[in-house]
Amino acid sequence: MPRYTAPVGDLMFVLHDVLNVDRAGIPGYEELDRDTTAAILGEAAKLAETVLAPLNPAGDKEGCRLENGAVRTPEGFKAAFDAMRDGGWTALDCDPAYGGQGLPYVLATAAGELFSSANMAFQMYLGLAHGAYNAIHAHGSEAQKALYLPKLARGIWGGTMNLTEPQCGTDLGLIRTRADPQPDGRYRITGQKIWISAGEHDLTDNIVHLVLARIPGGPEGVKGLSLFIVPKRLPNADGTPGARNAVVCGGLERKMGLHGNATCMMQYDGAIGELIGPPHAGLRAMFTMMNEARLAVGLQGYAQGAAAYGAALAFARERLQGRDATGVRNPAGPADPILVHPDVRRNLMDQKSFVEGARALVLWGATLIDRAHRGGDAAAEALISLLTPVIKGFLTDKGVETTLLAQQTLGGAGFTRDAGLEQFLRDARVTTIYEGTNGIQALDLVGRKLGADKGAAVTAFLTMIDALLAEHRGRDAAFDAQFLTPLAAAAEDLRTAIGFCLSHGAADPNAVLAGAYDIMHLFGHVCLGLMWTRMALAAQSALDAGGDAGFFTAKIATGRYYMARQLPATRTHLARIESGAAPVMALDAEAF
Structure with missing residues (x-):
C-alpha cells in the first residue's frame, strides 16, 4: 500500500517564497511567520501521515453501513475524529468569538491539503461541518450563531x-x-x-x-x-x-x-x-457554503493527484526494468530503475508539474479569500469569484488525469487493489461531478463570471499578467524564452477566446456554449502558467540568496517543463473554441 509523505517543504515554499504571506498586508497574516506555519503544518503532517493515511485503505475496504437508521463509519474513524477535534483542527480558521482559533483561511487550506491527500473520505466530514459553520456565521441570527457555531467550530456537532x-x-x-x-x-x-x-x-x-x-x-x-x-x-x-x-x-x-x-x-x-x-433568500445563503465547497473540491482534485504521484514516484525509484538507453545506471542490479526511462519521466513530470502548480493556485486563491473577507477587498472578491469555476473544474479534471497517470506508472501493479493507486482514482473521480459538474462550472464561467461587472475581474487578471511580463522582460534571455514568452502567448490565447465569446454570445450563444469547457481549461492552463512563472522567479531569488540548490533547481526545471509541454495546450483549446457550434451541433438529436 502507498505510504503518504506530506509535502510540508513545498507548502512552505509557496506560502513564504511565492506568496510572502507574512508580508502580504492582509489582516492576521503578520502572525504567519515561518516558524509558526512550519510548526502548524508539521503537526498537521504527523496527523495526516500517522493517523489518517493508515485508515484510508481500511476505510475504503470496510465502508459505511446502515444499521436501524444509524450509520456506522469505518473502524478507527471515530478515534481519528476525536484526535482532530481535540487538536483544534476543526476550529483552525473559525471566529474566536465562537471558539475558533482565528487563523487565516490560507493556513487552514494548506493543512486541508494534507488531510485530504491522506484520507479524502474522512476529511469530508470536517469539511462539510466547516461549510455549515460558514453559512450560519454569514447569514444566521445572533441566537443561531450562539447556539450552533461553537459546537460546529469545536467539532462537537x-x-x-x-x-x-x-x-x-x-x-x-x-x-x-x-x-x-x-x-x-x-x-x-x-x-x-x-x-x-x-x-x-x-x-x-x-x-x-x-x-x-x-x-x-x-x-x-x-x-x-x-x-x-x-x-x-x-x-x-x-x-x-x-x-x-x-x-x-x-x-x-x-x-x-x-x-x-x-x-x-x-x-x-x-x-x-x-x-x-x-x-x-435561501439560494444566496446556500451559495456561501457551495462556493467554499467548490474551492475545497478543487483542492481535493489535486490532493488526490498529489498522493497518487507520491506513490508512483516511490515505485519508479524502486522498480527495476530495462536499461537506460544512454548507459547502465544500476550496474550492480539486473536492470535499471524505471525512473531512468524518458517515457516514465514524461509521465511523472506531467504529474509533478500539475500538482505543484495546482497547489500554488489554490493557496493563492485562499489568500484572495482572506484579502476579501479580512480586508474588505472588493477586487479580491471579484477575482476569486471569477477563478472559482476554473479552480473547481480544471483542477479536478487534471487531478483525475494525474491519478490515472500515476496508476499507469505502476503498470499491471497499478490495476490491483493491493497497490492502492486504483483507490486514488476512484476517490478522485467524484470531484469532477459533485458541487456542480465540471460542465456546469464551464457554463458558470462563460455565462456569468467572464462578463460580470463588464468583465472587470478578467481584465484585472490579464492586467496582472501584463504587469508581471513588463516587470521582468529583458532581464534574462533564458528566462524570457522559457517562461515569459510562453506565458504571454497563452494569455493572448485567453484574450482571443474571450473576444470570441463577446463577439458571438448574443447572435450565436451555442457557439460560446460549445466552447465553454475549452475556455475553462484554457483559463486553467494560463493560471498554472502564471503560478509557474511566479514560482520560478521565487526559486531563482532563493538560489541567488544561497538557498537549497537541489530543491530550487528542481523547482525551476519543473516549471520549464510545464511551460514547454503543457502550456501550449492553450492553442489547441483556442482552435476548438473558434470552431464554433457547427461541429458540436451538426447532428440532429435523433441521429445519435
Whole structure:
C-alpha cells in the first residue's frame, strides 16, 4: 500500500517564497511567520501521515453501513475524529468569538491539503461541518450563531448541506421539499434529499443539516427557495442534544469510491427547522457554503493527484526494468530503475508539474479569500469569484488525469487493489461531478463570471499578467524564452477566446456554449502558467540568496517543463473554441 509523505517543504515554499504571506498586508497574516506555519503544518503532517493515511485503505475496504437508521463509519474513524477535534483542527480558521482559533483561511487550506491527500473520505466530514459553520456565521441570527457555531467550530456537532432531490440536481428551481410555517415561528420540513455527504454518522452526537426548501405561497423557481437549519436532534434549553428530530437516513448510496464517507438519502417527515435569513433568500445563503465547497473540491482534485504521484514516484525509484538507453545506471542490479526511462519521466513530470502548480493556485486563491473577507477587498472578491469555476473544474479534471497517470506508472501493479493507486482514482473521480459538474462550472464561467461587472475581474487578471511580463522582460534571455514568452502567448490565447465569446454570445450563444469547457481549461492552463512563472522567479531569488540548490533547481526545471509541454495546450483549446457550434451541433438529436 502507498505510504503518504506530506509535502510540508513545498507548502512552505509557496506560502513564504511565492506568496510572502507574512508580508502580504492582509489582516492576521503578520502572525504567519515561518516558524509558526512550519510548526502548524508539521503537526498537521504527523496527523495526516500517522493517523489518517493508515485508515484510508481500511476505510475504503470496510465502508459505511446502515444499521436501524444509524450509520456506522469505518473502524478507527471515530478515534481519528476525536484526535482532530481535540487538536483544534476543526476550529483552525473559525471566529474566536465562537471558539475558533482565528487563523487565516490560507493556513487552514494548506493543512486541508494534507488531510485530504491522506484520507479524502474522512476529511469530508470536517469539511462539510466547516461549510455549515460558514453559512450560519454569514447569514444566521445572533441566537443561531450562539447556539450552533461553537459546537460546529469545536467539532462537537457535524454539518451538511441538503440541495439535491431525485428530480433535480443543478436545476434547483425544481426543488419540492416543503417548509410549512408553525405558530412558534419555526417550520415543518417535509421532503426527500439525496446524495447527502455525511448525512448520518457516529462521529458526533448531533448533525446540523442545512436544507433548501419552499415556503408555501412563495415565488416559483429558485426565487422561492429558503434555507433552514434542521438539526438531527433538537437542542435543549441548555444547548445539549435533545429529542430526535423527524429526519432519518433512508439509505446509503453504493458508490464507485469514497466508501469511508456516508452518502445518504435523507427523509424529512415534518422535521422542525429554523429559517436562516429572510424568506425566499435561501439560494444566496446556500451559495456561501457551495462556493467554499467548490474551492475545497478543487483542492481535493489535486490532493488526490498529489498522493497518487507520491506513490508512483516511490515505485519508479524502486522498480527495476530495462536499461537506460544512454548507459547502465544500476550496474550492480539486473536492470535499471524505471525512473531512468524518458517515457516514465514524461509521465511523472506531467504529474509533478500539475500538482505543484495546482497547489500554488489554490493557496493563492485562499489568500484572495482572506484579502476579501479580512480586508474588505472588493477586487479580491471579484477575482476569486471569477477563478472559482476554473479552480473547481480544471483542477479536478487534471487531478483525475494525474491519478490515472500515476496508476499507469505502476503498470499491471497499478490495476490491483493491493497497490492502492486504483483507490486514488476512484476517490478522485467524484470531484469532477459533485458541487456542480465540471460542465456546469464551464457554463458558470462563460455565462456569468467572464462578463460580470463588464468583465472587470478578467481584465484585472490579464492586467496582472501584463504587469508581471513588463516587470521582468529583458532581464534574462533564458528566462524570457522559457517562461515569459510562453506565458504571454497563452494569455493572448485567453484574450482571443474571450473576444470570441463577446463577439458571438448574443447572435450565436451555442457557439460560446460549445466552447465553454475549452475556455475553462484554457483559463486553467494560463493560471498554472502564471503560478509557474511566479514560482520560478521565487526559486531563482532563493538560489541567488544561497538557498537549497537541489530543491530550487528542481523547482525551476519543473516549471520549464510545464511551460514547454503543457502550456501550449492553450492553442489547441483556442482552435476548438473558434470552431464554433457547427461541429458540436451538426447532428440532429435523433441521429445519435
